Amino acid sequence: xxxxxxxxxxxxxxxxxxxxxxxxxxxxxxxxxxxxxxxxxxxxxxxxxxxxxxxxxxxxxxxxxxxxxxxxxxxxxxxxxxxxxxxxxxxxxxxxxxxxxxxxxxxxxxxxxxxxxxxxxxxxxxxxxxxxxxxxxxxxxxxxxxxxxxxxxxxxxxxxxxxxxxxxxxxxxxxxxxxxxxxxxxxxxxxxxxxxxxxxxxxxxxxxxxxxxxxxxxxxxxxxxxxxxxx
Amino acid sequence: xxxxxxxxxxxxxxxxxxxxxxxxxxxxxxxxxxxxxxxxxxxxxxxxxxxxxxxxxxxxxxxxxxxxxxxxxxxxxxxxxxxxxxxxxxxxxxxxxxxxxxxxxxxxxxxxxxxxxxxxxxxxxxxxxxxxxxxxxxxxxxxxxxxxxxxxxxxxxxxxxxxxxxxxxxxxxxxxxxxxxxxxxxxxxxxxxxxxxxxxxxxxxxxxxxxxxxxxxxxxxxxxxxxxxxx
DNA sequence: ATCGCTTCAAAGATATGACGTATTCAAGTG
DNA sequence: CACTTGAATACGTCATATCTTTGAAGCGAT
Numbered sequence: 210x211x212x213x214x215x216x217x218x219x220x221x222x223x224x225x226x227x228x229x230x231x232x233x234x235x236x237x238x239x240x241x242x243x244x245x246x247x248x249x250x251x252x253x254x255x256x257x258x259x260x261x262x263x264x265x266x267x268x269x270x271x272x273x274x275x276x277x278x279x280x281x282x283x284x285x286x287x288x289x290x291x292x293x294x295x296x297x298x299x300x301x302x303x304x305x306x307x308x309x310x311x312x313x314x315x316x317x318x319x320x321x322x323x324x325x326x327x328x329x330x331x332x333x334x335x336x337x338x339x340x341x342x343x344x345x346x347x348x349x350x351x352x353x354x355x356x357x358x359x360x361x362x363x364x365x366x367x368x369x370x371x372x373x374x375x376x377x378x379x380x381x382x383x384x385x386x387x388x389x390x391x392x393x394x395x396x397x398x399x400x401x402x403x404x405x406x407x408x409x410x411x412x413x414x415x416x417x418x419x420x421x422x423x424x425x426x427x428x429x430x431x432x433x434x435x436x437x438x439x440x
Numbered sequence: 441x442x443x444x445x446x447x448x449x450x451x452x453x454x455x456x457x458x459x460x461x462x463x464x465x466x467x468x469x470x471x472x473x474x475x476x477x478x479x480x481x482x483x484x485x486x487x488x489x490x491x492x493x494x495x496x497x498x499x500x501x502x503x504x505x506x507x508x509x510x511x512x513x514x515x516x517x518x519x520x521x522x523x524x525x526x527x528x529x530x531x532x533x534x535x536x537x538x539x540x541x542x543x544x545x546x547x548x549x550x551x552x553x554x555x556x557x558x559x560x561x562x563x564x565x566x567x568x569x570x571x572x573x574x575x576x577x578x579x580x581x582x583x584x585x586x587x588x589x590x591x592x593x594x595x596x597x598x599x600x601x602x603x604x605x606x607x608x609x610x611x612x613x614x615x616x617x618x619x620x621x622x623x624x625x626x627x628x629x630x631x632x633x634x635x636x637x638x639x640x641x642x643x644x645x646x647x648x649x650x651x652x653x654x655x656x657x658x659x660x661x662x663x664x665x666x667x668x669x670x671x
Numbered sequence: 672a673t674c675g676c677t678t679c680a681a682a683g684a685t686a687t688g689a690c691g692t693a694t695t696c697a698a699g700t701g
Numbered sequence: 702c703a704c705t706t707g708a709a710t711a712c713g714t715c716a717t718a719t720c721t722t723t724g725a726a727g728c729g730a731t
Binding site: 470471472486500501502503504505506 | 709710711712713
Binding site: 212216252255256259260262263264280281284285286287288289302305306307309310312313314316317318321368370371372373374375 | 443447483486487490491493494495511512515516517518519520533536537538540541543544545547548549552599601602603604605606
Protein backbone atom coordinates (compact mmCIF):
# COMPACT_ATOMS: atom_id res chain seq x y z
CA UNK A 210 0.00 0.00 0.00
CA UNK A 211 2.92 2.25 -0.82
CA UNK A 212 3.53 4.77 -3.49
CA UNK A 213 5.28 2.93 -6.24
CA UNK A 214 7.94 3.48 -8.78
CA UNK A 215 11.00 5.65 -8.41
CA UNK A 216 9.19 8.44 -6.60
CA UNK A 217 8.24 5.83 -4.03
CA UNK A 218 11.86 4.86 -3.56
CA UNK A 219 12.82 8.48 -3.09
CA UNK A 220 10.01 8.91 -0.58
CA UNK A 221 11.05 5.83 1.34
CA UNK A 222 14.41 7.40 1.97
CA UNK A 223 13.60 11.08 2.14
CA UNK A 224 10.39 10.77 4.16
CA UNK A 225 11.94 8.89 7.09
CA UNK A 226 14.95 11.20 7.05
CA UNK A 227 12.69 14.21 7.50
CA UNK A 228 10.14 12.62 9.80
CA UNK A 229 12.84 11.36 12.14
CA UNK A 230 14.44 14.77 12.36
CA UNK A 231 17.64 13.65 10.70
CA UNK A 232 17.02 16.46 8.24
CA UNK A 233 15.96 19.18 10.69
CA UNK A 234 13.25 21.81 10.48
CA UNK A 235 14.25 24.70 8.31
CA UNK A 236 16.78 22.73 6.32
CA UNK A 237 16.78 23.59 2.65
CA UNK A 238 17.21 21.05 -0.11
CA UNK A 239 17.68 21.79 -3.76
CA UNK A 240 15.99 19.78 -6.44
CA UNK A 241 19.20 19.25 -8.32
CA UNK A 242 20.89 18.00 -5.19
CA UNK A 243 18.18 15.38 -4.73
CA UNK A 244 18.46 14.34 -8.37
CA UNK A 245 22.10 13.52 -7.84
CA UNK A 246 21.66 12.00 -4.41
CA UNK A 247 19.12 9.51 -5.70
CA UNK A 248 20.33 9.29 -9.27
CA UNK A 249 16.92 10.06 -10.73
CA UNK A 250 15.52 12.66 -13.03
CA UNK A 251 13.85 15.93 -12.25
CA UNK A 252 10.42 14.46 -12.93
CA UNK A 253 10.84 11.85 -10.24
CA UNK A 254 12.20 14.24 -7.65
CA UNK A 255 9.43 16.74 -8.28
CA UNK A 256 6.71 14.13 -7.87
CA UNK A 257 8.21 12.84 -4.64
CA UNK A 258 8.55 16.36 -3.31
CA UNK A 259 4.95 17.11 -4.24
CA UNK A 260 3.80 14.20 -2.12
CA UNK A 261 5.88 15.41 0.82
CA UNK A 262 4.40 18.83 0.25
CA UNK A 263 0.94 17.28 0.43
CA UNK A 264 1.86 15.93 3.86
CA UNK A 265 3.09 19.39 4.79
CA UNK A 266 6.53 18.01 5.56
CA UNK A 267 8.18 20.40 3.12
CA UNK A 268 7.35 23.53 1.19
CA UNK A 269 8.86 24.41 -2.12
CA UNK A 270 9.58 28.03 -2.98
CA UNK A 271 11.19 29.55 -6.02
CA UNK A 272 14.64 30.90 -5.69
CA UNK A 273 14.89 29.27 -2.26
CA UNK A 274 14.51 25.54 -2.57
CA UNK A 275 12.65 22.84 -0.74
CA UNK A 276 12.31 23.77 2.91
CA UNK A 277 11.57 21.32 5.69
CA UNK A 278 8.53 22.68 7.48
CA UNK A 279 8.28 23.01 11.27
CA UNK A 280 6.87 19.90 12.90
CA UNK A 281 3.80 21.78 14.03
CA UNK A 282 2.62 21.93 10.43
CA UNK A 283 3.08 18.26 9.59
CA UNK A 284 0.06 16.12 8.84
CA UNK A 285 0.57 13.97 11.88
CA UNK A 286 -2.40 11.81 10.99
CA UNK A 287 -0.96 10.73 7.68
CA UNK A 288 -0.29 6.99 7.94
CA UNK A 289 3.03 7.32 6.15
CA UNK A 290 4.20 10.06 8.47
CA UNK A 291 3.18 7.95 11.46
CA UNK A 292 5.08 4.94 10.15
CA UNK A 293 8.15 7.01 9.45
CA UNK A 294 8.13 8.56 12.88
CA UNK A 295 7.59 5.21 14.56
CA UNK A 296 10.62 3.89 12.74
CA UNK A 297 12.89 6.76 13.68
CA UNK A 298 14.12 8.92 16.49
CA UNK A 299 10.67 10.36 17.19
CA UNK A 300 9.44 6.95 18.15
CA UNK A 301 8.76 7.70 21.82
CA UNK A 302 6.93 10.93 21.18
CA UNK A 303 4.85 9.26 18.51
CA UNK A 304 3.97 6.37 20.79
CA UNK A 305 2.90 8.76 23.52
CA UNK A 306 0.70 10.74 21.15
CA UNK A 307 -0.86 7.59 19.81
CA UNK A 308 -1.40 6.33 23.32
CA UNK A 309 -3.50 9.34 24.20
CA UNK A 310 -5.33 9.06 20.93
CA UNK A 311 -6.20 5.43 21.61
CA UNK A 312 -7.31 6.45 25.09
CA UNK A 313 -9.77 8.86 23.55
CA UNK A 314 -10.94 6.88 20.55
CA UNK A 315 -11.06 3.22 21.42
CA UNK A 316 -13.52 3.40 24.31
CA UNK A 317 -15.79 5.57 22.18
CA UNK A 318 -15.47 3.13 19.33
CA UNK A 319 -16.34 0.22 21.60
CA UNK A 320 -19.45 2.02 22.78
CA UNK A 321 -20.54 2.73 19.22
CA UNK A 322 -19.76 -0.83 18.18
CA UNK A 323 -22.16 -2.13 20.82
CA UNK A 324 -25.02 -0.51 18.95
CA UNK A 325 -23.71 -0.43 15.38
CA UNK A 326 -21.89 -3.72 14.88
CA UNK A 327 -23.34 -6.13 12.36
CA UNK A 328 -24.12 -9.70 13.33
CA UNK A 329 -21.07 -10.78 11.42
CA UNK A 330 -18.90 -8.29 13.29
CA UNK A 331 -20.14 -9.68 16.58
CA UNK A 332 -19.46 -13.24 15.53
CA UNK A 333 -15.93 -12.41 14.46
CA UNK A 334 -15.36 -10.48 17.65
CA UNK A 335 -16.38 -13.39 19.84
CA UNK A 336 -14.28 -15.71 17.81
CA UNK A 337 -11.25 -13.44 18.06
CA UNK A 338 -11.66 -13.11 21.80
CA UNK A 339 -11.55 -16.87 22.13
CA UNK A 340 -8.53 -17.31 19.89
CA UNK A 341 -6.84 -14.50 21.77
CA UNK A 342 -7.35 -16.37 25.00
CA UNK A 343 -6.02 -19.58 23.55
CA UNK A 344 -2.92 -17.93 22.08
CA UNK A 345 -2.27 -16.23 25.39
CA UNK A 346 -2.59 -19.44 27.35
CA UNK A 347 -0.18 -21.16 24.98
CA UNK A 348 2.17 -18.18 25.25
CA UNK A 349 2.21 -17.95 21.45
CA UNK A 350 3.07 -14.30 21.31
CA UNK A 351 3.18 -13.96 17.55
CA UNK A 352 -0.29 -15.37 17.11
CA UNK A 353 -1.46 -13.38 20.07
CA UNK A 354 -0.20 -10.16 18.54
CA UNK A 355 -1.95 -10.90 15.27
CA UNK A 356 -5.25 -11.55 16.98
CA UNK A 357 -4.84 -8.57 19.26
CA UNK A 358 -4.35 -6.30 16.26
CA UNK A 359 -7.31 -7.85 14.48
CA UNK A 360 -9.45 -7.45 17.58
CA UNK A 361 -8.78 -3.75 18.03
CA UNK A 362 -9.11 -3.09 14.30
CA UNK A 363 -12.43 -4.90 14.26
CA UNK A 364 -13.82 -2.90 17.15
CA UNK A 365 -12.80 0.29 15.41
CA UNK A 366 -14.38 -0.83 12.16
CA UNK A 367 -17.53 -2.10 13.81
CA UNK A 368 -18.09 1.34 15.32
CA UNK A 369 -19.48 2.31 11.94
CA UNK A 370 -17.38 5.45 11.93
CA UNK A 371 -15.08 5.61 8.95
CA UNK A 372 -12.58 7.81 10.75
CA UNK A 373 -12.32 5.42 13.66
CA UNK A 374 -12.06 2.54 11.23
CA UNK A 375 -9.06 4.13 9.59
CA UNK A 376 -7.16 4.16 12.84
CA UNK A 377 -7.11 0.38 12.77
CA UNK A 378 -3.84 0.16 10.89
CA UNK A 379 -2.25 2.79 13.07
CA UNK A 380 -3.25 1.00 16.25
CA UNK A 381 -1.88 -2.16 14.71
CA UNK A 382 1.42 -0.41 14.14
CA UNK A 383 1.47 0.68 17.77
CA UNK A 384 0.82 -2.83 19.03
CA UNK A 385 3.45 -4.27 16.75
CA UNK A 386 5.91 -1.60 17.77
CA UNK A 387 5.18 -2.18 21.42
CA UNK A 388 5.89 -5.90 21.36
CA UNK A 389 8.98 -5.31 19.27
CA UNK A 390 10.13 -2.59 21.60
CA UNK A 391 10.16 -4.21 25.00
CA UNK A 392 10.76 -7.55 23.37
CA UNK A 393 7.75 -9.29 24.89
CA UNK A 394 9.06 -9.40 28.45
CA UNK A 395 6.21 -11.47 29.82
CA UNK A 396 3.27 -13.35 28.51
CA UNK A 397 0.08 -11.35 28.16
CA UNK A 398 -1.52 -10.63 31.50
CA UNK A 399 -4.57 -12.78 32.22
CA UNK A 400 -6.42 -9.69 33.41
CA UNK A 401 -5.96 -7.94 30.06
CA UNK A 402 -7.17 -11.05 28.27
CA UNK A 403 -10.26 -11.18 30.39
CA UNK A 404 -10.96 -7.57 29.54
CA UNK A 405 -10.85 -8.34 25.84
CA UNK A 406 -13.48 -11.02 26.36
CA UNK A 407 -15.49 -8.53 28.36
CA UNK A 408 -15.36 -6.04 25.51
CA UNK A 409 -16.43 -8.68 23.05
CA UNK A 410 -19.26 -9.89 25.26
CA UNK A 411 -20.49 -6.36 25.94
CA UNK A 412 -20.48 -5.45 22.27
CA UNK A 413 -22.24 -8.66 21.35
CA UNK A 414 -24.78 -8.02 24.06
CA UNK A 415 -25.31 -4.41 23.04
CA UNK A 416 -24.05 -3.05 26.35
CA UNK A 417 -22.37 0.16 25.22
CA UNK A 418 -21.46 1.45 28.67
CA UNK A 419 -19.81 -1.81 29.66
CA UNK A 420 -17.97 -2.12 26.37
CA UNK A 421 -16.67 1.41 26.75
CA UNK A 422 -15.59 0.86 30.32
CA UNK A 423 -13.79 -2.39 29.63
CA UNK A 424 -12.02 -0.92 26.62
CA UNK A 425 -11.04 2.12 28.64
CA UNK A 426 -9.45 -0.17 31.18
CA UNK A 427 -7.50 -1.91 28.45
CA UNK A 428 -6.06 1.23 26.89
CA UNK A 429 -5.46 2.83 30.27
CA UNK A 430 -3.35 -0.16 31.15
CA UNK A 431 -1.53 0.00 27.85
CA UNK A 432 -0.83 3.69 28.30
CA UNK A 433 0.41 3.18 31.85
CA UNK A 434 2.68 0.39 30.71
CA UNK A 435 3.95 2.61 27.92
CA UNK A 436 4.70 5.49 30.24
CA UNK A 437 6.53 3.12 32.54
CA UNK A 438 8.62 1.81 29.66
CA UNK A 439 9.45 5.28 28.40
CA UNK A 440 10.04 6.71 31.82
CA UNK B 441 -2.03 26.68 3.23
CA UNK B 442 -2.80 25.13 -0.12
CA UNK B 443 -0.68 23.45 -2.70
CA UNK B 444 0.31 26.10 -5.17
CA UNK B 445 0.90 26.52 -8.82
CA UNK B 446 -0.93 24.77 -11.61
CA UNK B 447 -0.99 21.40 -9.85
CA UNK B 448 -2.85 23.18 -7.05
CA UNK B 449 -5.44 24.45 -9.48
CA UNK B 450 -5.93 20.98 -10.87
CA UNK B 451 -6.24 19.59 -7.35
CA UNK B 452 -8.79 22.20 -6.38
CA UNK B 453 -11.06 20.97 -9.11
CA UNK B 454 -10.24 17.29 -9.28
CA UNK B 455 -10.03 16.68 -5.55
CA UNK B 456 -13.52 17.92 -4.71
CA UNK B 457 -14.94 16.11 -7.73
CA UNK B 458 -13.59 12.83 -6.43
CA UNK B 459 -14.17 13.44 -2.73
CA UNK B 460 -17.78 14.43 -3.33
CA UNK B 461 -18.45 11.30 -5.31
CA UNK B 462 -19.12 13.21 -8.52
CA UNK B 463 -16.43 11.03 -10.04
CA UNK B 464 -17.42 7.68 -8.55
CA UNK B 465 -15.33 4.86 -7.12
CA UNK B 466 -13.80 2.75 -9.81
CA UNK B 467 -13.93 5.47 -12.44
CA UNK B 468 -10.87 5.54 -14.64
CA UNK B 469 -9.25 8.73 -15.85
CA UNK B 470 -6.51 9.00 -18.42
CA UNK B 471 -3.64 11.38 -17.99
CA UNK B 472 -4.06 12.79 -21.48
CA UNK B 473 -7.73 13.42 -20.81
CA UNK B 474 -6.85 15.46 -17.74
CA UNK B 475 -4.24 17.41 -19.69
CA UNK B 476 -6.90 18.53 -22.12
CA UNK B 477 -9.58 19.08 -19.52
CA UNK B 478 -7.36 21.46 -17.56
CA UNK B 479 -5.22 22.72 -20.40
CA UNK B 480 -1.97 21.87 -18.68
CA UNK B 481 1.02 19.72 -19.44
CA UNK B 482 1.78 16.18 -18.43
CA UNK B 483 4.15 17.42 -15.77
CA UNK B 484 1.40 19.26 -13.99
CA UNK B 485 -1.16 16.49 -14.26
CA UNK B 486 1.29 13.90 -13.00
CA UNK B 487 2.20 15.96 -9.96
CA UNK B 488 -1.42 16.57 -9.08
CA UNK B 489 -2.22 12.90 -9.50
CA UNK B 490 0.71 11.95 -7.31
CA UNK B 491 -0.69 14.07 -4.51
CA UNK B 492 -4.10 12.45 -4.89
CA UNK B 493 -2.33 9.11 -4.83
CA UNK B 494 -0.67 10.13 -1.58
CA UNK B 495 -4.13 10.69 -0.13
CA UNK B 496 -5.14 7.29 -1.45
CA UNK B 497 -7.94 8.85 -3.45
CA UNK B 498 -6.65 7.38 -6.69
CA UNK B 499 -4.22 4.76 -7.85
CA UNK B 500 -2.32 4.94 -11.10
CA UNK B 501 -1.64 1.73 -12.98
CA UNK B 502 0.07 1.12 -16.27
CA UNK B 503 -1.99 0.31 -19.27
CA UNK B 504 -5.12 1.05 -17.19
CA UNK B 505 -5.12 4.67 -16.13
CA UNK B 506 -5.84 6.58 -12.98
CA UNK B 507 -8.45 4.72 -10.96
CA UNK B 508 -10.57 6.29 -8.24
CA UNK B 509 -10.06 4.15 -5.16
CA UNK B 510 -12.91 2.87 -2.99
CA UNK B 511 -13.82 5.27 -0.22
CA UNK B 512 -12.68 2.79 2.40
CA UNK B 513 -9.10 3.38 1.35
CA UNK B 514 -9.14 7.17 1.43
CA UNK B 515 -7.05 9.02 3.97
CA UNK B 516 -10.08 10.39 5.75
CA UNK B 517 -7.90 12.31 8.19
CA UNK B 518 -6.22 14.35 5.49
CA UNK B 519 -7.30 17.96 6.02
CA UNK B 520 -7.76 18.52 2.32
CA UNK B 521 -9.96 15.48 1.96
CA UNK B 522 -12.03 16.60 4.92
CA UNK B 523 -12.48 20.07 3.43
CA UNK B 524 -13.42 18.66 0.06
CA UNK B 525 -15.97 16.32 1.55
CA UNK B 526 -17.44 19.03 3.73
CA UNK B 527 -17.92 21.15 0.64
CA UNK B 528 -19.64 18.48 -1.38
CA UNK B 529 -22.32 15.85 -1.38
CA UNK B 530 -20.68 13.85 1.40
CA UNK B 531 -21.16 16.73 3.77
CA UNK B 532 -23.61 15.01 6.10
CA UNK B 533 -21.63 11.82 6.41
CA UNK B 534 -18.49 13.81 7.05
CA UNK B 535 -20.19 15.91 9.72
CA UNK B 536 -21.44 12.79 11.47
CA UNK B 537 -18.01 11.20 11.45
CA UNK B 538 -16.43 14.35 12.75
CA UNK B 539 -19.12 14.63 15.40
CA UNK B 540 -18.20 11.24 16.82
CA UNK B 541 -14.54 12.08 16.61
CA UNK B 542 -15.05 15.28 18.56
CA UNK B 543 -17.08 13.31 21.08
CA UNK B 544 -14.10 11.06 21.63
CA UNK B 545 -11.28 13.54 21.45
CA UNK B 546 -12.39 16.83 22.92
CA UNK B 547 -13.25 15.60 26.41
CA UNK B 548 -9.94 13.76 26.55
CA UNK B 549 -8.15 16.86 25.34
CA UNK B 550 -9.86 18.98 27.99
CA UNK B 551 -8.76 16.56 30.69
CA UNK B 552 -5.19 16.63 29.47
CA UNK B 553 -5.26 20.39 29.16
CA UNK B 554 -6.16 20.68 32.84
CA UNK B 555 -2.79 19.22 33.73
CA UNK B 556 -0.66 20.20 30.73
CA UNK B 557 -1.73 23.72 29.80
CA UNK B 558 0.83 26.47 30.20
CA UNK B 559 0.04 29.56 32.23
CA UNK B 560 -0.33 31.47 29.01
CA UNK B 561 -2.77 28.90 27.66
CA UNK B 562 -4.87 29.25 30.80
CA UNK B 563 -4.88 33.01 30.54
CA UNK B 564 -5.96 32.94 26.92
CA UNK B 565 -8.60 30.36 27.71
CA UNK B 566 -10.15 32.49 30.43
CA UNK B 567 -10.03 35.50 28.21
CA UNK B 568 -11.70 33.64 25.35
CA UNK B 569 -14.43 32.34 27.62
CA UNK B 570 -15.25 35.89 28.64
CA UNK B 571 -15.24 37.24 25.11
CA UNK B 572 -17.37 34.30 24.07
CA UNK B 573 -19.93 35.23 26.69
CA UNK B 574 -19.93 38.86 25.61
CA UNK B 575 -20.34 38.03 21.94
CA UNK B 576 -23.18 35.66 22.77
CA UNK B 577 -24.97 38.24 24.90
CA UNK B 578 -24.70 40.77 22.09
CA UNK B 579 -25.86 38.14 19.60
CA UNK B 580 -22.81 38.88 17.48
CA UNK B 581 -22.71 35.50 15.79
CA UNK B 582 -19.71 36.13 13.59
CA UNK B 583 -17.53 37.15 16.50
CA UNK B 584 -18.98 34.34 18.54
CA UNK B 585 -18.06 31.78 15.91
CA UNK B 586 -14.52 33.09 15.74
CA UNK B 587 -14.07 32.85 19.49
CA UNK B 588 -15.75 29.47 19.65
CA UNK B 589 -13.33 28.11 17.07
CA UNK B 590 -10.39 29.66 18.88
CA UNK B 591 -11.60 28.23 22.17
CA UNK B 592 -11.86 24.65 20.97
CA UNK B 593 -8.59 24.90 19.07
CA UNK B 594 -6.87 26.22 22.16
CA UNK B 595 -8.14 23.40 24.35
CA UNK B 596 -6.90 20.90 21.79
CA UNK B 597 -3.53 22.58 21.58
CA UNK B 598 -3.20 22.99 25.33
CA UNK B 599 -3.63 19.24 25.74
CA UNK B 600 0.01 18.97 24.80
CA UNK B 601 -0.78 16.22 22.32
CA UNK B 602 0.29 17.11 18.83
CA UNK B 603 -2.32 14.88 17.24
CA UNK B 604 -5.13 16.48 19.21
CA UNK B 605 -3.70 19.88 18.39
CA UNK B 606 -3.90 19.15 14.69
CA UNK B 607 -7.61 18.55 14.92
CA UNK B 608 -8.08 22.22 15.77
CA UNK B 609 -8.49 23.31 12.19
CA UNK B 610 -10.81 20.46 11.43
CA UNK B 611 -13.04 21.25 14.39
CA UNK B 612 -12.98 24.84 13.23
CA UNK B 613 -14.22 23.74 9.84
CA UNK B 614 -17.03 21.80 11.48
CA UNK B 615 -18.10 24.76 13.56
CA UNK B 616 -18.00 27.07 10.56
CA UNK B 617 -19.91 24.58 8.47
CA UNK B 618 -22.49 24.15 11.17
CA UNK B 619 -23.33 27.82 11.49
CA UNK B 620 -23.37 28.18 7.72
CA UNK B 621 -25.56 25.15 7.42
CA UNK B 622 -28.52 25.91 9.61
CA UNK B 623 -27.97 29.61 9.07
CA UNK B 624 -27.62 30.49 12.72
CA UNK B 625 -31.25 29.85 13.65
CA UNK B 626 -31.00 31.15 17.17
CA UNK B 627 -28.50 32.90 19.33
CA UNK B 628 -26.14 30.63 21.20
CA UNK B 629 -27.80 28.89 24.11
CA UNK B 630 -26.88 30.36 27.48
CA UNK B 631 -26.36 26.87 28.85
CA UNK B 632 -23.74 26.07 26.24
CA UNK B 633 -21.97 29.33 27.00
CA UNK B 634 -21.91 28.55 30.66
CA UNK B 635 -20.35 25.19 29.87
CA UNK B 636 -17.55 26.87 27.98
CA UNK B 637 -16.77 28.96 31.02
CA UNK B 638 -16.90 25.83 33.13
CA UNK B 639 -14.38 24.15 30.87
CA UNK B 640 -12.11 27.18 31.05
CA UNK B 641 -12.39 27.42 34.81
CA UNK B 642 -11.79 23.72 35.31
CA UNK B 643 -8.73 23.73 33.09
CA UNK B 644 -7.38 26.84 34.81
CA UNK B 645 -8.00 25.20 38.17
CA UNK B 646 -6.42 21.92 37.12
CA UNK B 647 -9.64 19.98 37.60
CA UNK B 648 -9.29 17.38 34.84
CA UNK B 649 -12.42 15.41 35.64
CA UNK B 650 -14.59 18.50 35.65
CA UNK B 651 -13.06 19.85 32.46
CA UNK B 652 -13.64 16.53 30.76
CA UNK B 653 -17.21 16.31 31.97
CA UNK B 654 -18.13 19.83 30.91
CA UNK B 655 -16.53 19.39 27.51
CA UNK B 656 -18.33 16.11 27.08
CA UNK B 657 -21.59 17.87 27.73
CA UNK B 658 -20.76 20.48 25.10
CA UNK B 659 -19.92 18.04 22.33
CA UNK B 660 -22.78 15.74 23.29
CA UNK B 661 -25.10 18.67 22.80
CA UNK B 662 -23.48 19.57 19.51
CA UNK B 663 -23.78 16.01 18.29
CA UNK B 664 -27.42 15.77 19.33
CA UNK B 665 -28.17 19.03 17.57
CA UNK B 666 -26.39 17.76 14.49
CA UNK B 667 -28.33 14.51 14.43
CA UNK B 668 -31.53 16.48 14.80
CA UNK B 669 -30.58 18.71 11.88
CA UNK B 670 -29.63 15.81 9.67
CA UNK B 671 -32.53 13.65 10.71
C1' DA C 672 24.82 55.87 6.48
C1' DT C 673 20.33 54.58 5.12
C1' DC C 674 16.65 54.14 2.12
C1' DG C 675 14.75 52.80 -2.21
C1' DC C 676 15.13 51.54 -6.86
C1' DT C 677 17.17 48.66 -10.54
C1' DT C 678 19.33 44.72 -12.17
C1' DC C 679 20.79 40.08 -12.14
C1' DA C 680 20.94 35.43 -11.32
C1' DA C 681 19.36 31.25 -8.83
C1' DA C 682 15.98 27.83 -8.43
C1' DG C 683 11.71 26.12 -9.05
C1' DA C 684 7.58 25.74 -12.61
C1' DT C 685 5.98 24.34 -16.91
C1' DA C 686 6.00 22.44 -21.57
C1' DT C 687 7.41 19.04 -24.79
C1' DG C 688 9.58 15.22 -27.28
C1' DA C 689 11.50 10.75 -26.95
C1' DC C 690 11.86 6.37 -25.18
C1' DG C 691 11.10 2.59 -21.67
C1' DT C 692 8.08 -0.81 -19.65
C1' DA C 693 4.45 -3.21 -17.69
C1' DT C 694 -0.19 -4.89 -18.62
C1' DT C 695 -4.14 -5.99 -20.96
C1' DC C 696 -6.56 -7.98 -24.60
C1' DA C 697 -7.04 -10.57 -28.50
C1' DA C 698 -5.42 -13.12 -32.24
C1' DG C 699 -3.32 -17.25 -33.26
C1' DT C 700 -1.90 -22.01 -32.38
C1' DG C 701 -1.82 -26.57 -30.61
C1' DC D 702 -10.82 -25.15 -25.18
C1' DA D 703 -6.53 -23.82 -23.12
C1' DC D 704 -2.34 -21.85 -23.80
C1' DT D 705 1.00 -18.86 -26.03
C1' DT D 706 2.34 -14.92 -28.15
C1' DG D 707 2.36 -10.42 -29.76
C1' DA D 708 0.91 -5.91 -30.38
C1' DA D 709 -1.43 -1.90 -28.70
C1' DT D 710 -1.91 1.15 -24.85
C1' DA D 711 -1.20 4.21 -21.13
C1' DC D 712 1.67 5.18 -17.51
C1' DG D 713 6.80 5.84 -16.13
C1' DT D 714 11.15 8.05 -16.75
C1' DC D 715 14.55 10.98 -18.81
C1' DA D 716 16.45 15.03 -21.06
C1' DT D 717 16.06 19.62 -22.59
C1' DA D 718 14.31 24.13 -23.31
C1' DT D 719 12.03 28.09 -21.65
C1' DC D 720 9.42 30.84 -18.38
C1' DT D 721 8.56 32.99 -13.92
C1' DT D 722 9.37 34.30 -9.52
C1' DT D 723 12.12 36.22 -6.05
C1' DG D 724 16.11 36.95 -2.98
C1' DA D 725 20.11 39.58 -3.03
C1' DA D 726 23.58 42.39 -4.71
C1' DG D 727 24.61 46.83 -6.68
C1' DC D 728 24.04 51.67 -6.91
C1' DG D 729 22.58 56.15 -6.66
C1' DA D 730 20.11 59.79 -4.17
C1' DT D 731 18.75 61.91 -0.03
